[in-house]
Amino acid sequence: MKTLFLHIVLICFACTTYAQVDQLKTDIVSAAEVMESMLPVVMYSSYTLYATHDTTEVMSKARGEVYLTKSSYYQSIEGVHTFIEGSQVAIIDEEERTIVFDSKEIDLQQLIFNVNIDQIPDYLESIQVDENEKARIYDLSLSPFSSFNKVKLTISKQTNLISNVELFYANSQGLENTLQEEETPRLVVDIETKSLNGKVSYSLSSNPFFAISDEGFTRKSKYSSYSVINNITGDE
Numbered sequence: 001m002k003t004l005f006l007h008i009v010l011i012c013f014a015c016t017t018y019a020q021v022d023q024l025k026t027d028i029v030s031a032a033e034v035m036e037s038m039l040p041v042v043m044y045s046s047y048t049l050y051a052t053h054d055t056t057e058v059m060s061k062a063r064g065e066v067y068l069t070k071s072s073y074y075q076s077i078e079g080v081h082t083f084i085e086g087s088q089v090a091i092i093d094e095e096e097r098t099i100v101f102d103s104k105e106i107d108l109q110q111l112i113f114n115v116n117i118d119q120i121p122d123y124l125e126s127i128q129v130d131e132n133e134k135a136r137i138y139d140l141s142l143s144p145f146s147s148f149n150k151v152k153l154t155i156s157k158q159t160n161l162i163s164n165v166e167l168f169y170a171n172s173q174g175l176e177n178t179l180q181e182e183e184t185p186r187l188v189v190d191i192e193t194k195s196l197n198g199k200v201s202y203s204l205s206s207n208p209f210f211a212i213s214d215e216g217f218t219r220k221s222k223y224s225s226y227s228v229i230n231n232i233t234g235d236e
Contacts, residue, residue: 020127024138027155028117034160040069040196043112045077050186053149053168059185066112067201073108074201082111083204092209092226099210101217102231113165114189120151135163146170149184165189 035041043066051059064077073084079094084106091100109116123146128139138153152166167187204212209226211218219226 044192046190048188053186097226100229
């Protein structure tokens with residue numbers, strides 16, 4: 001009788017877990033669909049990096065903005081500007097006074113959320129779900145093959161969008177490749193997504209840093225002293 005009871009409990013637990021994973025997948029797909037329906041959008045993000053998983057000591061903070069349309073991506077974060085259109089990429093670092101041009105495939109989810117949200121269900125080892133009137137919160141433990149020990153994902157019930165991502169790194173690399181000697185860091189990202197409402201963002205073809213023409217790349221006056229690294233042609 002005890003064996004039968006235990007078997008029933010295990011079946012119920014498995015069914016609950018499957019239901020939670022299905023809900024997670026549904027919420028991820030829904031968030032992507034809502035985001036696509038809202039384009040073009042601006043995403044305001046705040047980043048808080050903690051030195052370890054369990055410390056309350058803040059190691060660094062940053063704020064950024066992402067302007068996303070159906071054909072372009074522009075991110076501004078602490079003096080670093082990133083443009084992506086198709087496979088064309090330009091990065092301007094105001095501190096290093098450098099403009100880099102490249103051609104590569106970029107994972108936009110990685111840039112926006114610091115993790116590929118779609119891949120999370122593939123690495124799941126366990127899942128816990130908490131709900132309140134405002135959000136559904138997923139506490140996700142991931143396999144050793146992931147870059148993260150754990151990911152906490154908050155999805156707003158009002159907007160169906162991802163509003164918070166909490167990343168517990170599985171190695172010693174954190175925000176902007178900040179290295180930890182022993183402990184692994186934790187990154188918290190708060191995200192607010194709004195419609196652009198006619199506001200125009202910078203793009204590869206229209207920005208204050210450079211101009212692109214048949215003759216090539218031209219630095220605009222304020223940035224004329226910036227070094228140019230052109231990985232598309234191999235010229236520097």
